[in-house]
Amino acid sequence: LTLGHFPSSLAGTTVGGLCATRSSGQESSRYGSIEDMVLSLAVVMPDGTFAAPRPGPRSSLGPALHELYLGSEGALGVIIGAVLKVHRLPEFVVGRGFGFADLTSALASMRAVMQAGIRPLLMRLYDPEDAAFNGYDLPLGACVLVVATAGLKAVAEAEADAVRRFAGNADDLGEEPWDRWQRHRFDLSAERLKSLLEPPGAYLDVIELAAPWTVLPQLHSQVKAAIGVGGIALCHFSHAYEQGCCAYFTFAGARDTEDAARSAYSRAWEGAMSSALELGATISHHHGAGQARARWIADEMGGWMRLWTSVKEAVDPAGVMNPRALGGAR
Structure with a gap:
């Protein structure tokens, strides 16, 4: 199982801190950010009142008051517990990179992928300066898009094929950009x-x-x-x-x-x-x-x-x- 929440700061975080700062992780396009993962919280308020997690995967009984604490940065009390959604690990992952001639076309490709209903495990675009700084040997002004799809093998491969189509005339850089990102993901x-x-x-x-x-x-x-x-x-x-x-x-x-x-x-x-x-x-x-x-x-x-x-x-x-x-x- 996985929560699917992987901020770059993972090694130095706590669950309460992630909630209090309204954190988002590297795989948020698939799993959502911390507010999408929290079903309920246990908190101690400034006057000592204890609020226990509420039951059920969802309730229509008034506002979801625990959400006041998501992003509160310690102003409303101390988060001492959380009920979080978890997911089964994907059976298969397909990742690769694409080289775009300009930033505008790369952003348009990202937009098309998301608005087609695809939820990539990862989609990260490096502008020309960041791509060059990361060692990519591309023409002047070019940028790099790294995309990974996940799920059942047939689903992950079908979505990867759709991503290739949305990449249009971009250069297919193969799996190396994805492999490189995995090696350095927590840098x-x-x-x-x-x-x-x-x-x-x-x-x-x-x-x-x-x-x-x-x-x-x-x-x-x-x-x-x-x-x-x-x-x-x-x-x-x-x-x-x-x-x-x-x-x-x-x-x-x-x-x-x-x-x-x-x-x-x-x-x-x-x-x-x-x-x-x-x-x-x-x-x-x-x-x-x-x-x-x-x-x-x-x-x-x-x-x-x-x-x-x-x-x-x-x-x-x-x-x-x-x-x-x-x-x-x-």
């Missing part, structure tokens, strides 16, 4: 650039956004322009849905002084967040809010921010839990 994206962190004045970070298919090309170009000034900017697309997908940016740079580096780093974040909000993207697909995004949370949440604030005040009037969660007191 953290930023780890690849650690050698660039030479003090003083070096910085490195990742920003993951999500947007509808029609917005992704513009989001990609604007964010790359914002975070890549005087440094390196890479992007891969993953966590695909019928409606859109996640754009995961990795960036690094260096300045002559720590102060100059902090300023450049802050401008990169400012540019990425402003672009996301301007284009209608979410400012976080699966890394949560933390403090890095605190300034922009209310801008995305809009009227929902009042509801969230009211819930926090009702559940934790004394503020004994995480007071800075999701735009709280700083």
